[in-house]
Amino acid sequence: MLTQVPKGTKDVLPAETARYQAMETLIREKTRLAGYQEIRTPVFEHTVLFTRSVGESSDIVRKEMYTFEDKGGRSITLKPETTAGVVRAFLESGLHNQAMPAKFYYLYSPHFRYEAPQSGRLREHHQFGVECFGAKEASADAEIIWLGMDLLRSMGITDVRLLINSIGCPVCRPTYRQALLFYLHSKKDLLCGDCTDRMDINPLRVLDCKVPSCQAQLKDAPRMIDHLCDECKKHFTSLQSLLTAAGLTYTVDTGLVRGLDYYTKTVFEIVSDADHGPLTLTGGGRYDGLVEEIGGPSIPGVGFGMGMERVLAHLDTLSVDQKKLHVISSVPDIYIAPLDRSLAPKAFHLLLQLRSLGVKADMNHTSRGLKAQFKYANKIGASFVAILGEEEAQKGVVKLRNMQSGEEWEATLADAPQQVKDRIENSNEEANS
């Protein structure tokens, strides 16, 4: 218990954090190019924010939220998603009175959902996401979808499918809902138990059922895209021509329904076909009614969330030459080995000089002998070792050793930092060329 992470959570160890950082760097570059600014919202919110936005009929609200009462008697929920919090912040701070459209992104945002963990499924996972407020035209949807695809592509992930659909708006969806319900009732006896339950809660979700027998019955079910009002139809057509113009290939999946209730018009998913089956890397869509639902003016919005753990897991399935994520190494360039503790001050001074030149440097902090220090330097992957013994100290030099070639030479304490720096830069250039 004491040495075990809670179910469904994960430590990110140093071997992993570098990859997260690389991904975060890439995300910041790409979002900056697209005019999105970072926003950070609290890890917990008032429960009502989620019941209102995500929706009472969603699985998230019905059975997956980490909800508790704080000492002040408030009902608090650890955020199961971030859009609602961003909308809340957007309204609360009056950002909706500023220039619109307003574009935000959030990064490494922890999400909590009480689910049964399995591959690609955690109780705490992290998302990167974007939200764009005040733009109702389909080009905003297209921009966001393109951004999601471009980011994955920039990491080397190209073996994914883009699925899109339109789930209509408050004008056309009720009519469709009626038509669908009418159809579903006619097939009620042939559907699975989950589906008959879903009929009462949110009939659209029946379309999402994976049970083959249900899918067979749903083949002739009325489709939302056939019931779209003129505005929604135009929007969806417009989106498709924009995606085509952007060179994106996509599939219209008429069964695509999102689990959150606030979506309108566009919904999309970017799906990875992993060994065990499809896994959604990115999911999002338009939520034109959400800002108003949370108590603001009628402002349209569109956004997506990208599961960072899932993206990195997908990256693991790619071969080395497919990956493009640039991970910065923190392996020391040089390790300083003082032969005796009495030489530590000199070694320390050299260490700081190296670092001030931008060289990744480390030194011995134990009372180990030279041999053990070399072993350690080798294990951590240092390119050079600086040996500082009595002989060297008296001459005012250090002995430098190239750990790969075995070459050794002496340099004065004053010259050594620059010499090491030059050598490292040269070898980096060779590696890059």
Added chain:
RNA sequence: GUGGGUAUGGUUCAGUUGGUUAGAACGCCAGAUUGUGGUUCUGGAAGUCGUGGGUUCGAAUCCCACUACCCACCCCA
């Protein structure tokens, strides 16, 4: 929530029909003469055998319960 699998040193695993001080590999630490790593050799540290009951002269091994992890379903990122 439902179903299946697993649980032995830091890691990956062996442990025969229950039988003495529970093993290996890798890793870790140290040594193989005087100040030198990656190879080799030698030695060392390290395990409440997931937890709690039960059967037995005796349980890592059999039985029961619980817990955790992995996988699938549901749903999602």
